[in-house]
Amino acid sequence: MGLKFSLLMVTALILGVFLGVEALGLSYLFGVIIPYIALATFIIGFVYRVVKWGKAPVPFRIPTTCGQQKSLSWIKQNKIENPSTTSGVVARMALEVLFFRSLFKNTKAQLVDGQRLVYQWEKWLWLGGLIFHWSFLIVVIRHFRFFLEPVPAFVRLIEKLDGFFLVDLQNVYLTGVLLLVAITYLFIRRVFIPQVRYVSLAADYFPLFVIMGIALTGILMRYFTRVDVVAVKELALGLFTFNPTVPEGISILFYIHLFLVCVLISYFPFSKLMHMGGIFLSPTRNMANNNRAVRHINPWNYPVKVHTYEEYEDEFRDKMRAVGLPLEKDGTEGEKEAATTKE
Amino acid sequence: MYNSRNIIIGLVIFIGIFTLPFVFGIGKKNDAPKLSLDTPKINELEAKECIEDTDFMRSNHMKLLSEWKVSVVRDGNRIYVSEKDGKEYEMSLENTCLDCHSNKEEFCDACHTYAQVEPNCWSCHVGPEEVK
Ligand code: HEM
Numbered sequence: 050m051g052l053k054f055s056l057l058m059v060t061a062l063i064l065g066v067f068l069g070v071e072a073l074g075l076s077y078l079f080g081v082i083i084p085y086i087a088l089a090t091f092i093i094g095f096v097y098r099v100v101k102w103g104k105a106p107v108p109f110r111i112p113t114t115c116g117q118q119k120s121l122s123w124i125k126q127n128k129i130e131n132p133s134t135t136s137g138v139v140a141r142m143a144l145e146v147l148f149f150r151s152l153f154k155n156t157k158a159q160l161v162d163g164q165r166l167v168y169q170w171e172k173w174l175w176l177g178g179l180i181f182h183w184s185f186l187i188v189v190i191r192h193f194r195f196f197l198e199p200v201p202a203f204v205r206l207i208e209k210l211d212g213f214f215l216v217d218l219q220n221v222y223l224t225g226v227l228l229l230v231a232i233t234y235l236f237i238r239r240v241f242i243p244q245v246r247y248v249s250l251a252a253d254y255f256p257l258f259v260i261m262g263i264a265l266t267g268i269l270m271r272y273f274t275r276v277d278v279v280a281v282k283e284l285a286l287g288l289f290t291f292n293p294t295v296p297e298g299i300s301i302l303f304y305i306h307l308f309l310v311c312v313l314i315s316y317f318p319f320s321k322l323m324h325m326g327g328i329f330l331s332p333t334r335n336m337a338n339n340n341r342a343v344r345h346i347n348p349w350n351y352p353v354k355v356h357t358y359e360e361y362e363d364e365f366r367d368k369m370r371a372v373g374l375p376l377e378k379d380g381t382e383g384e385k386e387a388a389t390t391k392e
Numbered sequence: 393m394y395n396s397r398n399i400i401i402g403l404v405i406f407i408g409i410f411t412l413p414f415v416f417g418i419g420k421k422n423d424a425p426k427l428s429l430d431t432p433k434i435n436e437l438e439a440k441e442c443i444e445d446t447d448f449m450r451s452n453h454m455k456l457l458s459e460w461k462v463s464v465v466r467d468g469n470r471i472y473v474s475e476k477d478g479k480e481y482e483m484s485l486e487n488t489c490l491d492c493h494s495n496k497e498e499f500c501d502a503c504h505t506y507a508q509v510e511p512n513c514w515s516c517h518v519g520p521e522e523v524k
Contacts, residue, residue: 092410096403103393194508196413198420205508218458218511275451278507279424286422289413294422298447329402348394 051251052240058251059258059309066308070301079304080284081293087311094318099326106348110340111332115154118338133339145334149179174238181231184224185260187211188267191222195278195285225271229264232257256322259313266306276300425506428498433491443488444476454511457485485517494520 069075116130132138144150157171191208194200212220236257239249270276280296281303287293317323329335362369362377369376393399434440442449444456460483463469472483481488493499496519504510 088410092407095406099399099403099406100393103396103399106394193413197416198422198506200508208508215512218461218513219454275455277447277451278509279450279503282507283422283424286417286420289417290420290422291414291417292422296424298450300451326402326406330399 051249052254054251055254055258058255059262062308062312063262063305066305067301070304076295076299076304079308080295080299081288083311084288084307087315091314091317094315095323095326098318098323099330102327102330107332107336108347108349109345110336110338119342132337133342134337138335138337142329142334146328149175149182151334152178173234177231177234177238180227181235184228184231187224188222188228191224195282196289198282198286219272221272225264225268229261229268232260232264236261252320256313256316256320259309259316262309263306263313266302266309270300270302270306274300274302276303425502427502428495430498431492431494433494437492441476442492443472443474443479443481457489460485485513486520490520496520 066079070079116127117124118131119126119133126133128134128137129141129144132141141150152175153172155171155174156168159167159169161167187207190204191211193204194208197204208220208222211222211224214221214223236254239245239253239257277296277298277300280299283294283296284299287295313322317325359378366376366378429440444452449456460472463472464483470483472481473479474481490496
């Protein structure tokens with residue numbers, strides 16, 4: 050259901066651009082106006098979501114971690130798994146963001162012989178996810194050759210490394226291909242594993258199809274039916290320097306590519322893709338486990354009415370003295386001594 | 393907002409990264425490079441036209457070159473017949489393309505620098521300026 054719906058949506062979107070640009074000549078709409086709106090939606094929506102999350106109080110440190118916490122000096126602490134300092138938290142977060150450390154611990158539960166529960170090593174999701182995200186990042190960084198003039202040195206360096214293989218006089222970018230392979234794997238995994246398919250909704254398939262569409266059109270443009278890259282760069286630079294132009298003769302594939310990117314980023318703040326910001330706000334990842342060392346005050350505590358011992362003594366001093374109870378304040382020397390030893 | 397210091401730092405970094413091209417673009421122009429067609433061979437031409445349509449050449453010249461290479465090296469066929477007007481050309485990078493476009497630096501290279509492509513052809517093939 051979700052699968053068909055998402056596929057239909059993406060097909061309709063692609064048809065929409067096709068008709069819009071080819072039949073109605075709306076290349077200014079799809080080349081300039083929509084990209085600006087999409088980028089604004091992305092940035093404002095993202096900030097709004099994060100601020101909204103930031104307003105939610107976190108009652109206490111949540112040490113759901115699987116390592117030994119800081120304890121007595123002769124018990125070895127697992128400093129990254131269960132950090133007690135900010136630097137430990139930063140290390141744990143960095144490993145999580147850069148290498149998907151907790152996904153690496155993924156296991157698969159299975160009933161063997163219908164009765165024995167067995168947990169298996171399962172690294173394919175981790176590998177597929179890691180390849181997908183890194184390829185996406187590198188592809189986007191490489192695209193900066195369209196966005197900046199002159200092209201910065203680090204973009205050129207990445208391009209050199211990534212385009213190491215020459216096929217038919219042309220550099221083939223590994224990450225572009227890997228992106229498509231990885232996203233296809235992630236999709237197939239969703240469809241073929243029954244349990245995963247059962248929990249998959251349209252919101253899971255839709256971004257997969259959009260990204261697949263982006264990668265496919267990109268690869269078509271680069272290796273098969275060519276686009277006028279110089280005109281594309283003129284358009285892109287026009288957007289980024291705020292004097293937008295739409296050069297003639299850019300192929301429809303480019304408009305589809307660009308529009309799907311716009312769909313992706315404007316859908317971003319409203320969807321599960323927000324995990325990009327959310328990972329940094331995960332309570333089980335971003336807090337040091339120092340519950341025992343630092344007093345952490347529950348932010349939603351209302352002021353509790355307390356009656357301290359001093360106030361109590363002030364109230365009942367005469368009666369206490371009368372029955373000979375030890376007093377901390379205003380007592381005689383003997384009474385004070387009695388109070389301290391009693392403590 | 394709780395932990396507002398960290399969240400605001402994070403958001404500033406986020407906005408910084410995603411508006412980077414705008415920051416670099418401030419006050420710049422988006423002009424594509426001006427390509428010079430001022431070479432002796434082209435000036436002699438009556439109709440200043442390329443082998444194929446200009447639009448086709450702009451986006452497909454690498455494909456054409458690749459077809460030429462395959463045709464020459466694998467099939468030994470060195471004659472290219474233009475699809476535009478049926479004119480015949482020798483399939484050669486150095487003797488055809490760069491015969492007309494002998495100003496490689498103001499033509500091929502100007503465009504390639506803008507689009508950030510660095511064809512490695514010239515590590516084997518000889519560019520016009522090197523012959524002199
Ligand atoms: C979410 C962001 C994007 C992704 C994931 C993406 C992905 C891709 C991929 C995988 C390719 C194939 C070639 C390669 O590996 O580099 C490609 C090519 C291309 N992309 Fe994108 N793209 C994105 C955004 C954009 C934007 C915003 C533009 C507009 C300027 C654009 C313009 C192009 C062009 C012109 C090509 C063809 C390059 C060539 O012929 O050399 N892309 N894209």
